Structures are given as structure tokens and as C-alpha cells.
Amino acid sequence: MVDSDTVVETASEAAHGYVFSRLKKSDVDDIDVTVSFEDQVLEVDVSILAPEVEADLEQIADDAARAAGNAVDDLFEQ
Numbered sequence: 001m002v003d004s005d006t007v008v009e010t011a012s013e014a015a016h017g018y019v020f021s022r023l024k025k026s027d028v029d030d031i032d033v034t035v036s037f038e039d040q041v042l043e044v045d046v047s048i049l050a051p052e053v054e055a056d057l058e059q060i061a062d063d064a065a066r067a068a069g070n071a072v073d074d075l076f077e078q
Helices: 004-022 057-077
Strands: 030-038 041-049
Touching: 004 030, 004 041, 004 057, 030 057, 041 057
Parallel strands: none
Antiparallel strands: 030 041
């Protein structure tokens, strides 16, 4: 059984990793990744502040949350 701290850490690392695979760290003024895992329910919220970037930050944040979920799924499949 995977403990909740491991789930939260895995999800957070995956979300951050996804964001910074799409954006340069120097372009991101702030990133907030909030992860909770209670009663076997994972919630991930990602917000990105990068005013100089022309990319669709909302889409990147949504994709980062999805990547976090996929990483947690992989964790449970091991």
C-alpha cells in the first residue's frame, strides 16, 4: 500500500516536471501546485504566473494536473 505522503510528493513532482518541460524556469514568476489525497481521492490544482509567456498557461496547468494524476496511477500499478 502506498502512503499518502508518497502520493502527494509524486503528484507534485510530476506537475512541476510537466510545467518546466513546457516553460523555462526563468519565464515563470510563480507556480502553485496544491495536492491532496484523502479517502483515495486525488485532487491537484496547478496555477502558473508567467506574464511574459505567450503559451496557453491554463492548458499547461490542466495538462500538468493530468500528468500528476497519471504519475499517481503509475505509482499504484507498481
